[in-house]
Amino acid sequence: MDIKEEIDDIKGYEEIKERLEDFFKALTKYEEMAEQLKKTKLSPNLTVLLYGPPGTGKTSLTRAFSKKYNIPMCIVESNRLVSPLLGDTIKNIRNVIELSAEIAKENGAFILFFDEIDAIGSERSNIHEVGEIKRAVISFLQVIDRINYEGLPLAILGATNHQHQLDSAIWRRFTFHLKFDFPDYELRKKIIESFVKKIENADIGIDNKIQESLEKEYKKIREIHKNLESKLNRKISEFDNTLLWNEVEKKGTIKGLIQLTIGYSGSDIERGTRVALFKVIHTGLLTYDLFFNSLNLVGGTASHVERQDIVSSMKTFENNQKKNNSNKRKSSGPPEI
Numbered sequence: 001m002d003i004k005e006e007i008d009d010i011k012g013y014e015e016i017k018e019r020l021e022d023f024f025k026a027l028t029k030y031e032e033m034a035e036q037l038k039k040t041k042l043s044p045n046l047t048v049l050l051y052g053p054p055g056t057g058k059t060s061l062t063r064a065f066s067k068k069y070n071i072p073m074c075i076v077e078s079n080r081l082v083s084p085l086l087g088d089t090i091k092n093i094r095n096v097i098e099l100s101a102e103i104a105k106e107n108g109a110f111i112l113f114f115d116e117i118d119a120i121g122s123e124r125s126n127i128h129e130v131g132e133i134k135r136a137v138i139s140f141l142q143v144i145d146r147i148n149y150e151g152l153p154l155a156i157l158g159a160t161n162h163q164h165q166l167d168s169a170i171w172r173r174f175t176f177h178l179k180f181d182f183p184d185y186e187l188r189k190k191i192i193e194s195f196v197k198k199i200e201n202a203d204i205g206i207d208n209k210i211q212e213s214l215e216k217e218y219k220k221i222r223e224i225h226k227n228l229e230s231k232l233n234r235k236i237s238e239f240d241n242t243l244l245w246n247e248v249e250k251k252g253t254i255k256g257l258i259q260l261t262i263g264y265s266g267s268d269i270e271r272g273t274r275v276a277l278f279k280v281i282h283t284g285l286l287t288y289d290l291f292f293n294s295l296n297l298v299g300g301t302a303s304h305v306e307r308q309d310i311v312s313s314m315k316t317f318e319n320n321q322k323k324n325n326s327n328k329r330k331s332s333g334p335p336e337i
């Protein structure tokens with residue numbers, strides 16, 4: 001399969017990228033590493049669990065690393081292994097891991113990526129019989145343990161949006177736990193800019209106002225954030241509670257692209273950009289208003305998943321905005337910053 005993602009396309013996650021660098025480097029020097037670890041009597045256990053909300057880059061980043069290090073990867077949609085027929089789920093899990101182990105034995109490093117691994121290892125799975133879930137989990141654990149024991153260059157990666165529902169025994173089997181989350185305002189700015197750049201690189205016109213207002217809005221939020229932190233004498237996150245957005249509102253800041261996208265994943269921003277592109281194809285110019293309205297139209301994932309912290313940040317700002325706007329003259333389209 002042709003992988004188009006590059007590591008730099010996924011913005012942010014510096015720490016996660018560092019861990020993955022280490023992991024993939026170790027995988028390319030597997031023999032050496034296994035030899036070293038043998039002396040310590042530790043098994044290599046090449047396992048990584050990536051968890052966090054949908055659309056935050058778990059799959060894309062892994063694919064980008066597999067491309068950079070030229071290590072073949074097979075992505076398994078875990079729910080396709082689950083069968084209502086008694087015993088079949090276990091058979092499917094064993095078959096896919098054993099086949100991958102064969103490949104690793106013959107061709108060297110290989111990655112098996114279980115997407116939505118909670119389909120195998122949680123109550124959410126669509127195996128109806130409880131005993132069958134338990135047996136599937138146990139079987140999965142046994143195969144992982146055996147792979148580790150045999151010392152094959154087979155890396156097992158798993159991704160989930162439902163980490164709380166994942167069986168704790170499965171959770172424990174993974175050496176690395178990498179947490180992805182909704183991007184904060186700094187990262188959202190970078191992601192928005194990266195999509196604007198992609199459009200620009202495709203020789204499509206970009207309204208200067210987009211970059212200008214992004215900078216202006218970012219500077220303003222950052223200043224308010226810093227002042228608030230020094231006033232409270234502690235670090236605060238944009239999502240801790242509604243502190244930051246209350247303060248932003250108090251200063252009379254008007255909602256721009258960064259505030260609009262509270263609770264958006266990178267994938268939501270990508271979707272909004274795509275919606276805008278459908279129009280831009282005909283007009284040849286991405287205007288600020290079109291971009292704002294398209295992002296507004298797609299909405300953010302946090303409002304669909306149970307992230308009360310982010311949703312309440314979002315709501316506070318929106319409610320305050322509504323109150324403010326009702327006192328002002330109505331204007332058409334998105335307001336300027």
Ligand SMILES: Nc1ncnc2c1ncn2[C@@H]1O[C@H](COP(=O)(O)OP(=O)(O)OP(=O)(O)O)[C@@H](O)[C@H]1O
Nearest residue numbers: 009010011053054055056057058059060266267270
């Ligand atoms: N930090 C980011 N920087 C740039 N683009 C991002 C970022 N996060 C997500 N995206 C965009 O969103 C797309 C989808 O992300 P991806 O499919 O990797 O998410 P995921 O976490 O695997 O989601 P799911 O849990 O639903 O499988 C990426 O291809 C990328 O275009």
Ligand SMILES: [Mg+2]
Nearest residue numbers: 058059115159
């Ligand atoms: Mg994914």
